[in-house]
Amino acid sequence: MSVDTRILPESGRWEPIESLMPLIYSRRISDLINDSSSGFVTDYSVESAPKYRRYSGNSYTAYAGGQGYLNSRYATAVYDTSTRKINFTASEEDKIVNISLVFNDRASGNTWTGDSWHIYSESNAIAYQHDDNYLCPVTYFDPNQICFAIKLRIANWPDTESEGINWTEVDFSHIIPTHQDYEARFEGLLEEGRNDTYWIGSFRTVCYYGPVNASAQNPRYATNRIGIMIENAAKAAIGTDDGYFYDMFGCNTYSSGVYRFDDYNLSRLTYQNWSHGYFPQTGRNGDIAQTGSNVVNSIWDYNVYAQPFTGEIYMNSYSTSRITWIDGSNLFALRGRWASSNSAQIGVYFKGTDVFKIMAATGLYFTWSETDAAQQPQGPWTTSPAIHLGVIDEDGYTYGDWVSGTDCTRQKQANWVDAITGNEEDNNFTPQDPDDRAPDKPDPYSDNPESKINPYIPVFGVGEMGTYVCHPYMITAALAHFNETFYEAAQNASDNDELSLWSMRSFGGIGGGGVTDPSQCIINAIDYPFEVTPVLEKSGTTLIKDIHDVLFGYLNYHNDAWGWHKFGNQWIDVNCVIDAGSVKYTRDFNDFRDFAPYSTAEIYIPYCGSVPIDPEVFVGHTIRVKYLVDWMSGACLALVYRDNMVVDTISGQLGSRLTITTADMLNYERNVTQGVAAVKGAKTQAAIQIASGTAGSVGQFAAGNTSGAFATALSTEVNTMASIRELQAAEYAIQNIPIGYKQISTSTEKTSRVNEQKCRLVIYRPKMLESYNEELFKATTGFKCLHNNQIGAFHGYTEVSSIDTGRIQFATSTEREMIKSLLAKGVYITAQLPDENR
């Protein structure tokens, strides 16, 4: 993350807030403020042996608040030893915090309070405890952990300076941008997962990254925030009591408790709804560990608003696993228990090592085990391979890279004693919003691959292609349906044997084998680009009872017997015909130019492709398209109607299969890529063929190819009118022969989503040469026709191919021949009547 280097003190000394010392924050924070050793935090807990702890600008800016401020709202936070609470005093001057790093200090592992280990310490003890062993500037995190983000805590940027920071818990799905200016980015790769029921420690929601206030309702500043909730995962105690598993870390009214597992104990925590964000709230003032009914202690460092988790996880006691990895993505599904209140959720996960990148970005020390954090030597001269340090460049930027302690002796960091800024006026610098003074540095989150900074914050993306994204909502919906199904089944079961109904294993059905992946039970998930229900229910067809049902049954295990149950209305009669509308193929010229080869036409049918049509068939008629849909495969057959008669069909794919498995994802991406290429290729090929012509009949106007009379006329036509124009016309006819094949282009259902969604009739009509003058043409050449009538009925330039000269009574035979010949060549017939005296 970028940092305003000018907020770093030159000499590392800040104006101490005397009145607030030394009871305000953790040692680390206070040392950040009162640092006397540039570049490092000094721990004065032991006066004779001050400890130097390195910090970076990032970590400084990451601390919530400005000089002397815990946050933008509170001026002071004082721990009251009598009440054992932190008392906050409102700030007289609010400052906007740009980056909030939620961090959790853990006490040294060596602390033994006498009845429990370090993680249980006295409430709010951090605020005043100066125990050496307690101070632990090194954060530790188990790299084997998988970090989940189900619900995220986002700091809401205040609209005004007087407004404090609010934390909002939002579903992960809300982090997906709903505003085009946002760019929430998550990604991660699962290499190994934790799928054990009782490894509760795997299910720590740890970190997030995203825009401030991802709420779609009130978008605020789009400053990206990083939040790290780091907590050492502890092995869960294996419990047999369902109640301990129930609603683990639930954070809403549904939960009845919060539980924590550590190496040695199962503790039940209590807290209250913290939707209002600010800590401490009553009850939320520490995650008060509790064994039984006794409040024990709390472990949290309030100074940085540390929380152990940021999300809600619903657990189920009988799960072989409630976590399901969604192949091909960095998503996981968390199945819920109760359909109505505990629906499936989708979240994103990070590997443990991804978290390290974030930690390294803070510039702080970190290690991988609590023991190392407590026991390994620290400080700028550490050579411990177990102590890692985020790399900072000479400008104070971090990149998510880290080095071990052994490297630090050779790294700049180890020798870094001077702060960055050399500006004298920055002495006693008061932190401002870094945005106002951001240095010109590459954006760590830039998509630019040339950027020096490697984006260590994972980026989320699942199958983006055009506007069609395999959205987690879809998978959620599928899983929600799945859950709903079971819920429904439970309601309808003869007895509410949850064990059988809820268990994936019992549902398996296929040999009764355990099914650990809900996607295994989902045969098919087809997505349609329109509201299906109105079509399915057209003409009064009654569908099954509610939108969650399709076709299913359930397996019920009761009294040592398996019983299969079906729901009513299992087989439904659905309407499979979709009317896509119609268009009238009107004529433009009302002459031969409306037809091939002069005019050509094609119909574009969404999800099927383009099909050329013969103008002769459709001109003057109504073209209608209807789809016949196979709902379970998504395949469709488009029927092309001429008025009320089907004259052509074209197959296509209307529904799009959702990606459920890795294999599907691969096919999906392949299909999309190929589909796009196919569309391009097909269109290009078609264009080439139209332009250059293909082999086919030589000429539409070769003699004998039209009506007999006309052919005769052609064959007897005197060649006096032969012209270059005629030759050109013949050439034109060859060049514009209609294409004989059925389909010009095809499209997959994926590319169809980004293509036009309405049937279209495309007509290609001829243009006249610019030199064309119709009046002159008529006067000198006349329009081609085939009329049989008295010659006198016509006027203007007229060619008569054959004439009955019987009425020319007084002409000689020679004259008759002359008349025939002249008329065939073309004469000008005036409109006026001839002299009647003849």
Place this chain on the structure above:
Amino acid sequence: MSFNIILMRNTSDPRTMGKNLTWDKSQQGGGPDSYGEVRSCRPTEEVDVLRPTFEIDYSERTVKSNYNYIWCDLFNRYYFIDDMEIQIGKKIIIHCSVDVLETYDSSIRSCLGTITRCGGLVKPTEIPDEKLPINPNEKTMLSKTFIGGDVTFGQTEGKYTTIVQIAQKSS
């Protein structure tokens, strides 16, 4: 024996039926604004009715009038003047060819025939006309969207539906 011919001008295309002549023979004196001469003609020894030669007395005025058309009352035909042989001061020999179109104008008009081209039509017909100067290179494209129908396919606005088929086992 002599007969009369009327010399006049034809200002129409020779292929015209109903020519614009400068002498209306139905009117005495050729009609108003007439331009022509009635001349007495001496036939040559042999007269080809279709390609006659007429001999008239020399007249400077006649020569200068640039007549190109003749009505011969004896033959009851119209003739194009193809050529004139002028013996100045003596005679003019006129070589003609019959104009059947004008001569039999009314008769021809009453004949029945098959007309293959006509400039009197308002617009081209359904018969393909290779002479019509259609641009061989360019075309205009007209796009018409279908209207009506049961559904509107859409890419956005949440108008998607997912059909999930879940494993089942028949009992």
